[in-house]
Amino acid sequence: MLSHPLRCLVLLSCSALFVCAQEKPLAITGAQIIPIAGEPIARGVLLVQRGKILAVGPAASVVIPAGAEVLDATGKVLMPGLVDSHSHIGSGSGGDGSSPIQPDARVLDSFDARDASLRKARAGGITTANVMPGSGHLISGQTLYLKLREARVIDDLLIKLPDGSPAGGLKMANGTNSIKSAPFPGTRAKSAALVREQYLKAQEYREKIKRAAGDAEKLPPRDLALEELVEVLDGQRIVQHHSHRADDLLTVLRISKEFGYKVVLHHVSEGWKVADEIAAAHVACSVIMIDSPGGKLEARELDWRTPAFLEKAGVLVGFHTDDPITDSRRFLRSAAFAVRAGMTRQGALEAMTIANAKILGLESRLGSLEPGKDADFILLSGDPLSVYSHVEQTWVEGRKVFDLSRAEDHLYAVGGPGAGSPQRAHLCCFTSAWDLIAAANGDN
Amino acid sequence: MKTTFSFLAVVALVVGPLALRAENFAITGGTVYSMAGAPLKNGVILIRDGKIEAIGPAASITIPAGYRTLTATVVTPGLIDAHTTVGLSGILNQPNDQDQLERSASFQPELRALDAYNAKDPLVAWVRSFGVTTVNTGHSPGALSSGQTMIVKTYGRTADEDVINPAAMTAVALGRNGLTAAEVVPGAGTPSAKAPGTRAKAVAMLRAEFIKAQEYARKREAKDETKRPARDLKSETLLRAFSGEQPLLVNAHRQQDILSALRVAKEFGVKIILDGCADAPLVLNEIKASGFSVILHPTMARSSEDAENLSVETAAKLRAAGIPFALQSGYESYVPKIRVVLFEAAIAAANGLGFDAALASVTLEAAKLLGIAARTGSLAIGKDADLALYDGDPFEYTTHCIGAVVGGQIFADGPR
Numbered sequence: 001m002l003s004h005p006l007r008c009l010v011l012l013s014c015s016a017l018f019v020c021a022q023e024k025p026l027a028i029t030g031a032q033i034i035p036i037a038g039e040p041i042a043r044g045v046l047l048v049q050r051g052k053i054l055a056v057g058p059a060a061s062v063v064i065p066a067g068a069e070v071l072d073a074t075g076k077v078l079m080p081g082l083v084d085s086h087s088h089i090g091s092g093s094g095g096d097g098s099s100p101i102q103p104d105a106r107v108l109d110s111f112d113a114r115d116a117s118l119r120k121a122r123a124g125g126i127t128t129a130n131v132m133p134g135s136g137h138l139i140s141g142q143t144l145y146l147k148l149r150e151a152r153v154i155d156d157l158l159i160k161l162p163d164g165s166p167a168g169g170l171k172m173a174n175g176t177n178s179i180k181s182a183p184f185p186g187t188r189a190k191s192a193a194l195v196r197e198q199y200l201k202a203q204e205y206r207e208k209i210k211r212a213a214g215d216a217e218k219l220p221p222r223d224l225a226l227e228e229l230v231e232v233l234d235g236q237r238i239v240q241h242h243s244h245r246a247d248d249l250l251t252v253l254r255i256s257k258e259f260g261y262k263v264v265l266h267h268v269s270e271g272w273k274v275a276d277e278i279a280a281a282h283v284a285c286s287v288i289m290i291d292s293p294g295g296k297l298e299a300r301e302l303d304w305r306t307p308a309f310l311e312k313a314g315v316l317v318g319f320h321t322d323d324p325i326t327d328s329r330r331f332l333r334s335a336a337f338a339v340r341a342g343m344t345r346q347g348a349l350e351a352m353t354i355a356n357a358k359i360l361g362l363e364s365r366l367g368s369l370e371p372g373k374d375a376d377f378i379l380l381s382g383d384p385l386s387v388y389s390h391v392e393q394t395w396v397e398g399r400k401v402f403d404l405s406r407a408e409d410h411l412y413a414v415g416g417p418g419a420g421s422p423q424r425a426h427l428c429c430f431t432s433a434w435d436l437i438a439a440a441n442g443d444n
Numbered sequence: 445m446k447t448t449f450s451f452l453a454v455v456a457l458v459v460g461p462l463a464l465r466a467e468n469f470a471i472t473g474g475t476v477y478s479m480a481g482a483p484l485k486n487g488v489i490l491i492r493d494g495k496i497e498a499i500g501p502a503a504s505i506t507i508p509a510g511y512r513t514l515t516a517t518v519v520t521p522g523l524i525d526a527h528t529t530v531g532l533s534g535i536l537n538q539p540n541d542q543d544q545l546e547r548s549a550s551f552q553p554e555l556r557a558l559d560a561y562n563a564k565d566p567l568v569a570w571v572r573s574f575g576v577t578t579v580n581t582g583h584s585p586g587a588l589s590s591g592q593t594m595i596v597k598t599y600g601r602t603a604d605e606d607v608i609n610p611a612a613m614t615a616v617a618l619g620r621n622g623l624t625a626a627e628v629v630p631g632a633g634t635p636s637a638k639a640p641g642t643r644a645k646a647v648a649m650l651r652a653e654f655i656k657a658q659e660y661a662r663k664r665e666a667k668d669e670t671k672r673p674a675r676d677l678k679s680e681t682l683l684r685a686f687s688g689e690q691p692l693l694v695n696a697h698r699q700q701d702i703l704s705a706l707r708v709a710k711e712f713g714v715k716i717i718l719d720g721c722a723d724a725p726l727v728l729n730e731i732k733a734s735g736f737s738v739i740l741h742p743t744m745a746r747s748s749e750d751a752e753n754l755s756v757e758t759a760a761k762l763r764a765a766g767i768p769f770a771l772q773s774g775y776e777s778y779v780p781k782i783r784v785v786l787f788e789a790a791i792a793a794a795n796g797l798g799f800d801a802a803l804a805s806v807t808l809e810a811a812k813l814l815g816i817a818a819r820t821g822s823l824a825i826g827k828d829a830d831l832a833l834y835d836g837d838p839f840e841y842t843t844h845c846i847g848a849v850v851g852g853q854i855f856a857d858g859p860r
Contacts (some may be wrong), residue, residue, distance in 0.1 A: 291787060292570050294535030295779030324746055325779060337843030387841050389795045414795060415755035420747050
């Protein structure tokens with residue numbers, strides 16, 4: 001056995017090599033590339049470096065630099081990493097039972113970066129996920145938009161906004177999930193009234209801040225809940241809104257219009273009934289595909305044709321797993337079932353990638369294979385909409401985070417003893433390595 | 445799920461109104477998986493009075509005058525779901541349509557699915573719309589014994605009209621699924637005990653019930669009629685497991701629970717069928733040696749608690765070990781409220797089991813396991829006209845089921 005300091009040194013050098021590999025361009029060749037932005041390329045080349053896409057195109061048009069690493073993916077299908085616009089991986093939480101409105105609760109403060117569900121999501125080809133609190137509140141808290149990089153702690157997964165804060169949305173819900181005994185609302189009308197009351201408060205709070213014009217004496221006391229709602233009112237945070245029944249969907253449109261905030265409808269079981277109204281409101285939908293209708297009254301008329309109807313009406317359509325409601329490892333099945341029920345193939349593949357990126361406001365950096373975007377991609381054994389195809393590799397920002405041929409990854413992909421356990425602490429040693437690098441850079 | 449607008453996809457099948465009366469007709473299929481021999485290219489099946497009248501290559505069969513013809517790319521036997529709770533756990537998931545678990549006591553084998561099955565529940569039509577024509581349905585796991593399953597066709601008429609075996613198996617659950625089911629139900633009185641609270645207690649209780657049934661059988665044979673005990677529905681139900689006529693369907697996921705089931709079965713000489721079996725890959729030899737069959741958990745079931753070890757490759761491992769098995773849709777408490785056994789077979793097919801064995805696990809193998817292979821599960825002359833029609837590989841996500849035939853009745857709930 002190596003002594004501890006020596007082991008760190010060895011790992012540091014490995015790590016340094018790895019960093020070097022990242023510095024060198026990587027060309028993935030031979031695969032059929034579905035860039036989403038543009039037509040599929042029969043035998044394309046994807047060139048990446050430092051976590052970003054340098055070039056994508058037919059073999060003849062992409063010059064592979066000398067010294068680049070080449071990964072031969074002949075016979076495979078390569079497409080952007082999947083974006084899941086609504087997931088509960090990582091055992092996070094939001095508000096508790098004390099109040100129906102808790103915008104101050106953050107998934108950030110409850111997330112387990114080693115949870116097995118992250119491994120399974122990578123096995124399903126998911127590279128970006130919007131991790132949400134539950135739907136048992138009118139406002140259950142702040143969501144997190146995560147990159148499924150190899151992670152030791154939550155910070156390793158965050159997508160940072162220019163001001164350094166983690167990117168995320170605000171989770172809201174209406175309908176029966178948030179209707180319960182006091183202090184929660186007992187009816188739909190009361191639910192709406194409570195939400196409107198809260199946004200009126202937020203408007204007043206914002207007005208007070210504005211009037212104070214930076215004068216600390218005049219500023220209202222900080223209010224964590226209202227601060228988040230002001231972000232929503234200012235368009236800095238998208239409301240990700242659970243809603244099933246047609247009338248509930250319309251209520252979401254009505255209230256978001258009243259206060260002028262950006263909202264995305266989630267689940268949308270009865271979306272087929274009000275597709276035109278949703279389209280007229282220019283609101284996007286993240287649809288869940290469930291194996292059968294029912295299970296709750298609001299999903300009784302869930303219809304697989306909803307994505308097709310929304311697409312036809314001109315609505316931006318994405319999909320989500322709602323993991324563990326559906327399994328992250330079978331996420332592509334959602335797109336395939338939508339096609340089965342009339343959606344276009346192109347629309348369904350976009351829904352898994354660029355449409356979901358737009359739903360999260362991240363389309364400038366991910367969701368399609370284009371130069372300058374993050375090198376998030378997956379390699380499949382065949383057509384993405386076939387049951388017989390398997391996700392073989394998942395890459396996030398130029399790093400491979402899942403490889404079906406590795407025994408451990410295979411276990412999380414198919415199940416078996418140990419697949420429910422948190423991911424092993426083999427990343428422990430990176431801590432030492434990164435700490436050393438950080439120390440060398442004087443970051444401490 | 446029926447809606448007023450028409451479906452967008454192109455439909456190859458000429459279909460009549462929902463649930464026609466049985467008629468005589470022909471089905472032509474680009475590929476017909478009869479499960480009784482090699483697949484037929486350009487096969488023809490004649491259906492008369494609800495039975496299969498003839499089957500063979502198009503060249504060898506003349507379609508009689510007056511028979512209308514349905515056409516499908518792929519034809520299979522009607523699918524069989526070897527274990528479900530459909531018809532008992534209704535679509536609404538409200539207290540008034542959830543009859544899958546009685547919580548007033550932990551051991552109630554006398555409860556019959558027959559007395560609870562709602563043939564009109566929309567989820568019965570839902571699974572039929574994917575080609576499922578026969579189900580073994582009953583009470584869910586959640587009690588040491590929750591009741592008896594029934595085998596029923598998915599016509600959607602009434603339990604009495606559609607049933608083909610009113611008392612197929614007696615559901616028993618070991619492990620967490622069988623513990624502490626007894627709760628105080630308002631108006632139902634207080635249960636006598638909260639047992640079983642542990643695995644060992646559950647097995648002790650089960651053994652005691654078997655001994656009680658044996659005693660009951662002995663006393664019922666008493667020459668002096670006045671000394672015979674009053675009829676006891678629990679014991680009578682258990683006794684049918686001794687004869688093998690009505691096996692126990694023992695839900696067991698953890699390997700120790702699987703072994704407990706085998707141990708008790710051996711002790712009392714009862715026939716069991718293992719249900720769930722997430723840990724089966726850990727005890728393949730023991731299961732194989734027992735000679736018992738397995739109704740494996742849904743391939744896509746969530747891995748949690750006792751079933752945290754489940755794998756989409758287990759079906760392939762059972763097959764490699766030579767253990768007879770069938771697939772099931774199981775029980776779901778939330779969404780999806782029902783799984784579709786076709787989809788569960790599809791995932792198994794794509795994860796090592798392969799197309800043929802996966803199809804067999806929801807047709808002929810399931811029929812054998814349920815003891816109904818003489819009348820359904822394959823396409824052969826004289827068998828029930830139970831068929832499923834698809835516009836492509838049935839397991840592919842984007843294929844549609846364009847019709848189901850149940851006992852010669854055509855259902856076009858889809859295409860779906």
